[in-house]
Amino acid sequence: MHLKDVFNQYSQxxxxxxxxxxxxxxxxxxxxxxxxxxxxxxxxILDLGAGTGLLSAFVLAAYPQAQITLIDQAENMLDLARERFAGLEQIDYIAADYTTHQFSEKYDAIVSALSIHHLPNEKKRGLYKSCFANLKPQGIFVNADQVLSPDPEIETQFISIWHDFVKTRQIPDDELQSYYHRTSFDQTAPLNMQMAWLLAEGFSKVDCIFKYLNFAVFFGVKQGVQI
Known part of the structure; x- marks a missing residue:
């Protein structure tokens, strides 16, 4: 099953x-x-792998007048985003693969949450290159995603801590199995490696603002944005 079909199936x-x-x-x-x-x-603002619009909703809470473009391959996910943002004329939707889509405008920010880790490393690097090209001067790219520890023993420890957390959530078995099925598509990469890729593609002031276990929020700015 293609990743797009998996997320269409579990969109609700x-x-x-x-x-x-x-x-x-x-x-x-x-x-x-x-x-x-x-x-x-x-x-x-461009939201890559926007899904149901969850990250865009956080953006709108902070910037109610933001003009946001959501792109995702999964039509069912975007349908839920359209319901979420019904009546908001500043929201646009693109049903396409964001790694190959040709964007026609530049953005003040490109954001993504829990999507890019599904890409193989060569596509991650290609995406970071296109993000740099598609940002306006002083634009920012922000990725809230799952990352890999560069140390296998630490990675094992993090996964164990995460499993202990999940056990406390009393998740129905069918829901848990569905989630594990989706994670079979994960292709996580180390945080330090991805930050180096951003620098190599021309971003400056690359840094990580948050990390807990395998969840990290890192960013790169174009031509000296003040953070």
Whole structure:
């Protein structure tokens, strides 16, 4: 089954599951928003792998006049985003693969949450290159995602801690199995490696603002954004 089909199948349960599987849910998403700073009240923002619009909802809470474009391959996920943002004319939707889609405009920020880790490493690097190209001067790229520890023993420890957390959530077995099925598509990469890729593609002031276990929020700015 293609990844797009997997997320189409589980779209209805996606938002509710986030708190069950992310031990730092609120801090994780808020950290991604905290590094966004704009000179305009209506910044143009691109949300990669936007799904149901969960990250975009956090963006709108902070920047109600933001113009946001959501792109995702999974049509069912975008349908839920359309329901979430019904009546908001500043929201656009693109049903496409964000690694190959040709964007026609530049953005003040490009954001993503829990999506890029599904890509093989060569596609991650290619995406970071295109993100740099698709940002306006002084734009920022923010990725809230799952990452791999560079140390196998630490990675094993982190996974064990995460499993202990999941056990406390009393998740129905069918829901748990569905989540594990989705994680079979994960292709996580070490945080330090990905930050090096951002620097190599021309980003400056690359850093990580939040990390807990395998959940990290890291960013790169283009031509000297003040954080």
């Amino acid at each position: 349960d996606y938002d509710a599951n986030r708190r069950h599987f992310i031990p730092c849910y609120d801090t994780f998403y808020q950290a991604a928003i905290s590094v966004l700073q704009f000179d305009t009240e209506s910044p143009k």
